[in-house]
Amino acid sequence: QVQLQESGPGLVKPSQTLSLTCTVSGGSISSGGYYWSWIRQHPGKGLEWIGYIYYSGSTYYNPSLKSRVTISVDTSKNQFSLKLSSVTAADTAVYYCAGGEKTTVTYPPDYWGQGTLVTVSS
Amino acid sequence: DIQMTQSPSSLSASVGDRVTITCRASQGISNYLAWYQQKPGKVPKLLIYAASTLQSGVPSRFSGSGSGTDFTLTISSLQPEDVATYYCQKYNSALTFGGGTKVEIK
Numbered sequence: 670q671v672q673l674q675e676s677g678p679g680l681v682k683p684s685q686t687l688s689l690t691c692t693v694s695g696g697s698i699s700s701g702g703y704y705w706s707w708i709r710q711h712p713g714k715g716l717e718w719i720g721y722i723y724y725s726g727s728t729y730y731n732p733s734l735k736s737r738v739t740i741s742v743d744t745s746k747n748q749f750s751l752k753l754s755s756v757t758a759a760d761t762a763v764y765y766c767a768g769g770e771k772t773t774v775t776y777p778p779d780y781w782g783q784g785t786l787v788t789v790s791s
Numbered sequence: 792d793i794q795m796t797q798s799p800s801s802l803s804a805s806v807g808d809r810v811t812i813t814c815r816a817s818q819g820i821s822n823y824l825a826w827y828q829q830k831p832g833k834v835p836k837l838l839i840y841a842a843s844t845l846q847s848g849v850p851s852r853f854s855g856s857g858s859g860t861d862f863t864l865t866i867s868s869l870q871p872e873d874v875a876t877y878y879c880q881k882y883n884s885a886l887t888f889g890g891g892t893k894v895e896i897k
Binding site: 708716776777778782783 | 792829837882884886
């Protein structure tokens, strides 16, 4: 069973870069057949997709965040990462990493991390 | 960008009631539509994918239908443990979520 775990600072200063890592266990991130996503949820609000990456390194970002987002994969560590630059208080949210299967058919993300709260404040 | 619109934003129903939530895509998405359940303080859980396929382990009182732009999640007999917020999500290319529907017990 694939499991995901987010890690990274819980507090980031305004204008700085938010950096989070998702460690995948129970499966190899480089084996293919999956895409790896970042999703966030502002306090008391709905879910917002940030972007995803395939094991090959190709990415797809939410157009509303694209100019500030970078998602990368480190197959040697079985991890993928999120960088969100120039953060403001509006980026305060619970950040989830999630994985979905993509072979000849695409499935929605069904493996989720527990989520990590990131607060943007000076 | 394709937008996903859910309605209602909240509802209150009695135990045993049939509950219906709708999700509309601003453009056709075939059947690339999923439904998630999120209980307070918990991680979203995948209920349905491909518009109508029940994820393994999900109770059969949940069902989904639709294709193209209009989709429905139905709970045939609402149970206390179904109190949650439900989200639709398109997953062909961008993974856009609907705004959510909060379901409460009357």
